[in-house]
Amino acid sequence: RYPEARFFGLDISAEMLETAAAAIARENRSGRVTLALGDATNFDAGTLYGVARFDRIFVSYSLSMIPGWEKTVSAALAALAPGGSLHVVDFGQQEGLPRWFRALLRGWLKRFHVAPRESLREVLESESERTGATFHFRTLYRGYAWLGVIGAAR
Template identity: 85%
Template sequence: QGGTVLELGCGTGRNIVLAARSYPDARFFGLDISAEMLETANAAIAREGLSDRVELARGDATDFDPAALFGIERFDRVFISYSLSMIPGWEKTVSAALAALAPGGSLHVVDFGQQEGLPNWFRALLRGWLRKFHVTPRASLRDVLDSESKRTGATFRFRTLYRGYAWLGVIGARM
């Protein structure tokens, strides 16, 4: 209720729109490096009538100043959905996200896993398809999230979804 949520790598705005509809009492903020993606996202947000609660800014998810972009120092929730696999230097995004968390807040990351439970032929097709879109599933995602949670004294939960198609990590910041 009344919380603040930041999405890093908001792209076309699909997920920030879904989240804003699901949590009507929260304020949402989105960051993306692509002006074209932000145009699409702003149009989607306006179509849904969410412009009063969702604000977007152009910036680099690996190094951003939330106060300069949004006038807010810290967020109750930060989420990154299927974008770490497209961000060069993605590990810095995890650190930046944790730095933007309010005490007691949480970082939620979902991205492509290593497809470890999928048949080899399907995994090969999927990997080829993802490469066409400059998507590289991050094999060390779990280790980086675990390391960052230990570095900051936070809690860490991790799940494999859909036979490894996706991985979900949640880091809970200390109070």
């Protein structure tokens, strides 16, 4: 849909990057996607990609697995271009789901070292206020997931 769009992926796991690279190659998108090994809590877009700022940054179901995840939000906001936006989706608190299902899901996630971040909304909101950005937040699927969007000032 956007043939001029370029994409950049970051992961701390070389194995995950190998899997992503194979999927990208299968779809003949290698020329549009650049992958880098790095820590989302402290990365330099210029060094990793030769790009100073991004129009959109997406963090999908990963903050719940990153120690010191709050630093990822700060690093992403620092890498946004003026007028850009940070989109974060991750596990919510499952507040609208039946208690038995919530307990089962939490047990399953814990097996994979996934911990839904209870303070996700507050951290995103605080960071948006600190940077003078707009903030929108939605609960999805009865709390299964949370979606936050921070729009950087122009």
